[in-house]
Amino acid sequence: MSHAFYLDVDRCTGCFACAVACMDQNDLEVETESIAWRQVFPITLGEGPDARLRYISLACMHCEDAPCLMACPTGAIARETGTRVVKVRSEFCIGCHSCSIACPFGVPRFGKDGTMQKCDLCSVRLENGLDPACVRVCPTKALRQGDPNDLGLEVGRKAAERFAGP
Ligand code: SF4
Ligand code: SF4
Ligand code: SF4
Structure with a gap:
């Protein structure tokens, strides 16, 4: 089975737990952020009173x-x-x-x-039936991994929800 990441930006709180878990899993030095394999970036959507802060958790x-x-x-x-x-x-x-x-x-x-x-998608963990470290610790389930076809269905569902509105 092939694997891919899925990030639900609406659920990501920017807590950095995924980035820290990755550093721990891969023995990366916390103080050397430039070599982090997963990073979390703040982005601002919209302007003025409508501006909203969102976070993107990004790895390979x-x-x-x-x-x-x-x-x-x-x-x-x-x-x-x-x-x-x-x-x-x-x-x-x-x-x-x-x-x-x-x-x-x-x-x-x-x-x-x-x-x-x-990032190697925590291959050793996948081989043992475990989620990658970053996915395992995400407290809001914003970050997930799985078959790209299943995740594509999830993307489609989210888009339909947005289109239908609240
Ligand atoms: S390193 Fe960059 S180009 Fe290569 S697979 Fe990862 S995201 Fe894609
Ligand atoms: S899958 Fe593993 S190596 Fe890749 S970003 Fe997540 S914790 Fe890091
Ligand atoms: S993806 Fe999850 S663990 Fe990572 S910053 Fe967002 S909420 Fe936190």
Whole structure:
């Protein structure tokens, strides 16, 4: 089964629990936010009295048509056949930053070991039937993961709700 993330922006409170859980799961240093694999960004929608603050929790989206994968000169970024997760194979990575430049979101980070690093969708947890660490801790269930087809149905349902109004 392939996997993808789904974020319900209306439910995200910007609590950063997902970002902290990711750092803990992957032994990243909390004080070095520039190497965080998941980050939470505030965004303002609308203007004046209608302005609303929302948050976007962002990590690698394991794109179907992944520019990072195509940009890597050594084949260090590969897609797993079963899960479709886009992974860095650090043994082949020369730390050239090509993947990070090619990614529209600048997701791959330069790690302290001299190789590029990014979210692997907590593959080890998935293999053991567990949700990724970031998904597990989200207190509002804003962040979920699952089959892209099921998540697409959820996106469609949300859009229909918005269209129908309150
Ligand atoms: S690193 Fe960027 S381009 Fe590559 S799969 Fe993740 S989001 Fe897509
Ligand atoms: S799936 Fe795992 S590695 Fe990816 S952002 Fe969530 S906690 Fe981090
Ligand atoms: S844990 Fe959930 S609610 Fe908190 S910032 Fe992350 S996605 Fe948003």
